[in-house]
Amino acid sequence: MSSSAADSGFGQYVARQASAGRVVVQPRMGFSAAERMREGLLAVKRAAGSTAGTITLDSYTRVGRHASAMRHLDEELTLNGYPIVAYGPEATRKMLEGVAEANFPIQVRHGSADPRDIFAAMLESGLHASEGGPVSYCLPYSRMPLAEAVVAWRESAELLADAQASGSPVHMETFGGCLLGQLCPPGLLVAVAVLESIFFRTHGLTNLSLSYAQQTSPAQDREAVAALRRLAEEFLPGVEWHVVIYTYMGLFPSTYEGAQALLDESVRLTSETGSERLIVKTAVEASRIPTIEENVDALERSADLALHVRRMSQADGFYLDVYEPESETYTEARALIEAVLELDTDIDVALLSAFERGILDIPFCLHPDNRNDTRSVITSDGRLQWLDTGRMPLSQTRHAADALTADGLLASLRYTAQRYDNAVAR
Amino acid sequence: MSEPGTAGAVASDVRWEPEKPLRAIIATVPSDSHMWNLVYMQLVLEEHGWSVNNLGACPPTELVVEHCLAERPDLLVISSVNGHGHIGGRKLIRQLRSHTELDYLPVVIGGKLGTLGEKNSVFVAPLLSAGYSAVFMEAEGLEAFLRFIEAPRRVELVG
Numbered sequence: 001m002s003s004s005a006a007d008s009g010f011g012q013y014v015a016r017q018a019s020a021g022r023v024v025v026q027p028r029m030g031f032s033a034a035e036r037m038r039e040g041l042l043a044v045k046r047a048a049g050s051t052a053g054t055i056t057l058d059s060y061t062r063v064g065r066h067a068s069a070m071r072h073l074d075e076e077l078t079l080n081g082y083p084i085v086a087y088g089p090e091a092t093r094k095m096l097e098g099v100a101e102a103n104f105p106i107q108v109r110h111g112s113a114d115p116r117d118i119f120a121a122m123l124e125s126g127l128h129a130s131e132g133g134p135v136s137y138c139l140p141y142s143r144m145p146l147a148e149a150v151v152a153w154r155e156s157a158e159l160l161a162d163a164q165a166s167g168s169p170v171h172m173e174t175f176g177g178c179l180l181g182q183l184c185p186p187g188l189l190v191a192v193a194v195l196e197s198i199f200f201r202t203h204g205l206t207n208l209s210l211s212y213a214q215q216t217s218p219a220q221d222r223e224a225v226a227a228l229r230r231l232a233e234e235f236l237p238g239v240e241w242h243v244v245i246y247t248y249m250g251l252f253p254s255t256y257e258g259a260q261a262l263l264d265e266s267v268r269l270t271s272e273t274g275s276e277r278l279i280v281k282t283a284v285e286a287s288r289i290p291t292i293e294e295n296v297d298a299l300e301r302s303a304d305l306a307l308h309v310r311r312m313s314q315a316d317g318f319y320l321d322v323y324e325p326e327s328e329t330y331t332e333a334r335a336l337i338e339a340v341l342e343l344d345t346d347i348d349v350a351l352l353s354a355f356e357r358g359i360l361d362i363p364f365c366l367h368p369d370n371r372n373d374t375r376s377v378i379t380s381d382g383r384l385q386w387l388d389t390g391r392m393p394l395s396q397t398r399h400a401a402d403a404l405t406a407d408g409l410l411a412s413l414r415y416t417a418q419r420y421d422n423a424v425a426r
Numbered sequence: 427m428s429e430p431g432t433a434g435a436v437a438s439d440v441r442w443e444p445e446k447p448l449r450a451i452i453a454t455v456p457s458d459s460h461m462w463n464l465v466y467m468q469l470v471l472e473e474h475g476w477s478v479n480n481l482g483a484c485p486p487t488e489l490v491v492e493h494c495l496a497e498r499p500d501l502l503v504i505s506s507v508n509g510h511g512h513i514g515g516r517k518l519i520r521q522l523r524s525h526t527e528l529d530y531l532p533v534v535i536g537g538k539l540g541t542l543g544e545k546n547s548v549f550v551a552p553l554l555s556a557g558y559s560a561v562f563m564e565a566e567g568l569e570a571f572l573r574f575i576e577a578p579r580r581v582e583l584v585g
Contacts, residue, residue: 059457140461141459141483142459142484143482143483143484143485143486180461180462364461364462364465365461366461366464366465366480366481366482366483367482367483368482404469405469405473406466406469406470406473409462409465409466409469410466413462413466
């Protein structure tokens with residue numbers, strides 16, 4: 001790649017849009033048929049607003065079963081995403097002809113605990129941006145031992161770092177701020193996002209993004225993103241980074257208006273916290289997979305609302321500094337990050353040891369390498385709070401896992417959907 | 427910090443705990459990576475006095491069979507919500523029933539077992555004849571399952 005490639009990267013594009021006051025909006029989109037994938041990407045590219053493209057891979061590719069993916073393609077069966085390894089670089093380059101460019105970068109999304117084949121295929125296809133992490137794509141979505149995932153992700157990161165060294169504009173996003181998607185108190189989400197970023201930085205990557213998934217309390221979400229930004233400043237020297245927000249990942253409101261209101265709140269969260277990118281959902285998400293047109297509508301609406309919010313925020317002076325710097329989320333996340341880094345100077349070893357000892361413990365996560373002693377609860381004012389801190393080294397410990405009932409869990413899982421449905425029903 | 431509200435945990439002082447709790451294994455089909463249904467089923471069983479080994483998301487069928495052979499539980503619960511439960515579920519019960527040592531074992535399956543919505547009920551009969559003791563469709567709610575775990579039993583189909 002030539003030196004001008006440095007300007008064509010995913011991170012560089014997001015930075016350019018941010019300095020012009022625009023939030024980059026991005027769908028979750030993936031089709032198995034190459035023509036349909038191309039059609040989807042072009043529709044997102046044409047959409048009004050600053051958009052980035054997404055190629056979401058299928059579940060066979062996610063678990064490394066490329067022969068099965070190939071067989072489905074041969075028999076013209078539909079997969080639930082784009083099988084980038086099975087297609088091979090030539091077919092993907094052809095699919096992308098005239099699609100990817102400096103002002104329309106594309107991210108490959110995969111959910112894999114071992115993305116080595118995926119990253120190799122992605123780089124050979126001329127794509128340089130992806131996401132995930134050794135913790136965030138192992139514990140919530142696979143049964144792979146964490147020790148294996150950490151090695152696989154180290155080698156994957158090194159593969160990308162090599163490409164970066166030869167001039168490719170590599171970008172990597174940590175999924176650590178999402179984990180199971182819901183019911184994880186933000187202190188732990190922020191800590192894992194920062195720790196996975198430290199992992200990527202250690203293995204040579206210098207252009208990163210840190211994720212955060214919208215949770216149950218707008219005030220707590222803003223506090224969390226402020227904490228995430230401050231900790232990224234403190235722990236990621238020499239890294240160019242931005243923050244990406246995910247629209248609520250749990251059960252969506254069943255009414256169209258409720259779903260729209262929840263989506264709009266995620267746009268406000270992104271804009272008001274100075275976050276640079278948003279992974280958008282659509283209002284039909286609760287009932288089915290959205291069409292290309294519905295995705296484009298949601299992207300355009302979100303981009304437009306983000307601009308409005310920014311204008312209002314500028315006028316009102318409603319910005320990040322209204323959230324106290326020493327917030328509960330900041331204090332918790334910092335305590336966890338420091339406790340993990342103290343375990344070992346090697347971040348790979350430190351992450352493994354942290355989960356083994358329960359210094360990091362994802363609530364409700366059933367993966368064999370997660371202790372699963374911690375529990376969370378939604379307070380009456382909507383904030384996510386620890387019900388049981390397990391063995392995590394937090395200043396305020398709590399041990400009431402037994403107080404959680406099946407009905408209580410169900411209520412927590414339905415909390416957001418009900419709140420937004422009820423609000424619009426009034 | 428504010429106290430947990432109605433949306434969250436409720437103290438459960440009415441939990442029934444027998445001297446020797448019945449033991450259940452909870453699992454799902456290999457293709458299903460959903461976790462919340464498994465967490466929920468564990469809480470339900472524990473509240474009714476069961477002790478639970480939850481095998482988590484995406485367990486290989488062999489792993490489920492191995493655990494049943496080693497632990498000889500009183501009940502195996504397969505919960506699946508990804509729409510492929512009727513396929514993986516049939517493979518699983520076939521492998522499990524090939525071990526005569528597990529003839530005694532009540533095995534139930536439930537959740538969102540197909541992608542046909544209300545018509546998912548077409549999967550009930552094939553799953554029962556493949557060897558499940560009971561099949562619980564999403565729409566039925568929890569009632570039928572709760573009645574079953576009061577007296578779990580291996581049901582033989584007649585005819």
